[in-house]
Amino acid sequence: MTNRKIIDTVLAAVRKYDEAAHWVPEWATRNPSIPIVGEFYGLIVANFNHCPEGWDRKLANIGFEPVFYDEIITCSECALGLQTRPDWYGWLPDYWLDEEHGDVICRECLFKVHGMIDAYFEYAKDRPNRALLPTLISEELLAKNGWRKMNADRFENGFHPGQNDRPTDILAEYSARYTDYEFVFRVRSVGQFDTLFDLYGRKRGVS
C-alpha cells in the first residue's frame, strides 16, 4: 500500500467512531513518550474515548501518533500542527500564543514572516506578565536586536526558599533606574517547582 492509502484506510476506520477525526502530516515535536518504531505517517487527531479500547495504542504500533483534539493546535500562518501537551516538567511551547489577537505562530513562521519577530518583542515589551520563550528566542538573537541582559544573577520564582523574584517588582525597579529603557523578560527554563528568567533592556527607539 502507498502511504496515502495507508493513511486513508486508517482514517476511515477511526471515522467510524469519530466523524471529525483527521490526519495531520507533521508535528513540530514528536512526543517521545510514545515511541514509534519504523515508518511514521503522522498524527491521527480524534476523540479516542469514542473508539474501542486500545485503539490509540494500536495506531501507535502501526506508525501513527494518536492525539486528542486538545493536545494540538495549528499555526495561524502555515497550519502546522503544534504540540500543546507538556511531556516532561521542563517542557515549553515552541510557538507564540498571542492571546491578544488570538494567533498561534510557529517557530518557522516567527522567523519567516516579515515583521513577526518585532511583533513578538512588542508583545512582550514592558509587560511583567509576559516573557519571551527560550524555545523561540536565543540570547544571541536578543543581542543582535540590541537587547542586553540587565541582571547579573538569574531571577528565580518558585517553591524553594529564596525563589521569590517577582517580575512586577523587577520591572518597576529597573524602569525607575533606567528611565529611557524598554524591557522584555525571557524565560531561561522551567522546572517542576520553579521558573528561572532574565530581564533584557535596550534604549527606547532602538530596534
Ligand SMILES: [Zn+2]
Ligand atoms: Zn507556521
